[in-house]
Amino acid sequence: MKTLTNKFKQYWPLIKSLQTALLLITGLAGYMSARCPYTTRPVVLGLAGSLFLAISGSTVLNMWYDRDIDAKMPRTSKRPLPAGEITSQEALIFGLAISALGVGWALTMDLLYGAVVFAGLFFDVVVYSIWLKRRTAWSIVWGGISGGMPILAGRVLGLGQLDWVGITLSLAVLFWIPTHILTFSMRYHQDYQSAGVPTFPSTYGFQSTRVVIAVSSVIAALAMGVAAYGVGMTWGYLRLMIVLSGGLLVLAISSTVRPSERTNFGLFKYASLYMLSSMLLLFSEGIR
Amino acid sequence: MKKISVLDRILLLITGLLAAYQVAVGCDGLRTMPITSYTISFGVLLVAGLLMIILGFEVLDSPLVVIVSTVIPLSLSLGLVSERLVNFTIPYLVFVVIGFLAIVITRYAIPGKAATIVLAVVHGVAGMTIFLLPIILSLRGDAPGGFALVGVGGALIGVGGLLLSFLKGGKPILSRDTIMTVLPSLLLLMTVAFVAGFAFG
Numbered sequence: 001m002k003t004l005t006n007k008f009k010q011y012w013p014l015i016k017s018l019q020t021a022l023l024l025i026t027g028l029a030g031y032m033s034a035r036c037p038y039t040t041r042p043v044v045l046g047l048a049g050s051l052f053l054a055i056s057g058s059t060v061l062n063m064w065y066d067r068d069i070d071a072k073m074p075r076t077s078k079r080p081l082p083a084g085e086i087t088s089q090e091a092l093i094f095g096l097a098i099s100a101l102g103v104g105w106a107l108t109m110d111l112l113y114g115a116v117v118f119a120g121l122f123f124d125v126v127v128y129s130i131w132l133k134r135r136t137a138w139s140i141v142w143g144g145i146s147g148g149m150p151i152l153a154g155r156v157l158g159l160g161q162l163d164w165v166g167i168t169l170s171l172a173v174l175f176w177i178p179t180h181i182l183t184f185s186m187r188y189h190q191d192y193q194s195a196g197v198p199t200f201p202s203t204y205g206f207q208s209t210r211v212v213i214a215v216s217s218v219i220a221a222l223a224m225g226v227a228a229y230g231v232g233m234t235w236g237y238l239r240l241m242i243v244l245s246g247g248l249l250v251l252a253i254s255s256t257v258r259p260s261e262r263t264n265f266g267l268f269k270y271a272s273l274y275m276l277s278s279m280l281l282l283f284s285e286g287i288r
Numbered sequence: 289m290k291k292i293s294v295l296d297r298i299l300l301l302i303t304g305l306l307a308a309y310q311v312a313v314g315c316d317g318l319r320t321m322p323i324t325s326y327t328i329s330f331g332v333l334l335v336a337g338l339l340m341i342i343l344g345f346e347v348l349d350s351p352l353v354v355i356v357s358t359v360i361p362l363s364l365s366l367g368l369v370s371e372r373l374v375n376f377t378i379p380y381l382v383f384v385v386i387g388f389l390a391i392v393i394t395r396y397a398i399p400g401k402a403a404t405i406v407l408a409v410v411h412g413v414a415g416m417t418i419f420l421l422p423i424i425l426s427l428r429g430d431a432p433g434g435f436a437l438v439g440v441g442g443a444l445i446g447v448g449g450l451l452l453s454f455l456k457g458g459k460p461i462l463s464r465d466t467i468m469t470v471l472p473s474l475l476l477l478m479t480v481a482f483v484a485g486f487a488f489g
Contacts, residue, residue, distance in 0.1 A: 235316075236311070236312040236313050236315075236316055237312055239311050239312065239323075239327050239331075240308055240311045240312040240331075242327075242331075243308075243311055243327065243330075243331030243334060243335065244334075244335075246331065246335065247334075247335035247338065247339075250335070251339075254352075262343060262346070265343075266339060266342050266343045266347075269342040270338065270339070270342060273338060273342070
């Protein structure tokens with residue numbers, strides 16, 4: 001029992017629990033936004049379980065592939081792989097196993113849903129991490145596409161098909177991701193530079209990155225608003241979403257006009273809060 | 289400088305949730321002008337609360353604080369006037385727009401005594417409207433008794449506005465640390481009074 005607990009403690013940081021939880025919430029919100037007439041406990045549990053495994057699996061595989069980069073950056077050097085707490089072979093087997101379990105579970109629930117979950121995993125691990133992350137700063141676009149897959153998958157499972165609302169929700173997440181990742185890569189740009197990972201701040205400079213963040217925040221807020229309207233969200237909830245989007249825009253613009261480390265950090269935190277709040281609104285709209 | 293504590297963050301979070309409730313549910317069924325005005329006032333309160341939770345009290349050093357602390361009473365008083373004194377909506381809207389522009393212009397273009405006078409006049413009119421209008425309407429029987437709580441919220445927002453304005457003006461009534469200690473509780477009490485007042489009114 002003690003060995004199991006120790007193993008769990010070692011493996012848990014591999015899945016980046018907060019990031020996984022946020023993506024899982026987007027998937028559940030996407031599903032609830034479809035307002036399925038028959039929402040059963042097994043389906044919701046299946047959705048949560050399969051998404052959790054697939055998202056965690058892709059995160060573990062990313063950690064496995066990026067272990068050399070992580071070792072070079074002070075922020076990530078204490079992660080289980082660079083710290084030598086888990087061997088790379090162990091992590092690879094664990095990542096592949098839970099990824100396969102997650103995608104397999106998703107495929108048995110619904111083929112289209114399973115395909116979207118697989119696409120998310122493929123874009124994240126193969127296209128983003130293995131192929132592009134060390135080559136171009138634009139790799140975050142693919143990271144964004146994979147980040148938008150859980151919400152699309154949830155919506156697809158609820159509806160049984162792709163629709164414009166699901167794609168717009170996915171776009172909202174795609175354009176939210178630069179706000180999240182670029183503010184982070186500005187904060188830790190020296191880490192990324194010493195590890196040789198191209199980022200927007202190191203390739204295009206801080207001011208251009210701030211403009212990209214502001215523009216992508218505007219697009220993310222617009223996409224979220226359009227999707228919420230498409231879902232048929234009540235006027236009151238839409239008002240609240242507009243208010244929260246307004247906060248995101250004000251912060252993004254002030255980070256461009258009056259740049260500071262504090263505003264940048266505030267934008268990073270607020271962006272996460274914004275996404276969580278938007279998803280909770282979508283979720284509660286679905287159960288009304 | 290006083291650091292934001294866990295308790296402060298909890299109080300601000302409850303304030304934010306109440307403000308979010310007021311935006312999403314609390315002003316359903318009203319006309320466009322009051323809904324828009326209340327959405328702006330409680331929306332600004334919500335976002336300001338979230339930023340304080342994230343960034344701490346240091347966010348109050350921003351030059352935008354004067355503008356933000358003007359938007360809340362102006363839009364709230366406009367909402368009250370357009371909801372309860374429909375005939376005065378247009379003149380009061382004109383006052384709000386001119387007052388807001390005057391504060392922004394005097395703050396950045398001609399700072400000094402003129403800026404302080406404009407700030408005091410605009411804040412004073414908006415504050416007295418929020419404080420007196422609900423109480424008068426309740427006493428006259430034109431609104432349920434509970435609506436007077438909005439006036440109580442108005443008194444509290446007035447106290448908060450005064451404390452912050454004088455602090456920003458370099459002539460603090462209380463020390464900065466004391467203001468930061470009472471601010472989260474004051475904001476929460478004020479929001480509770482507003483939300484309850486609108487619910488009962």
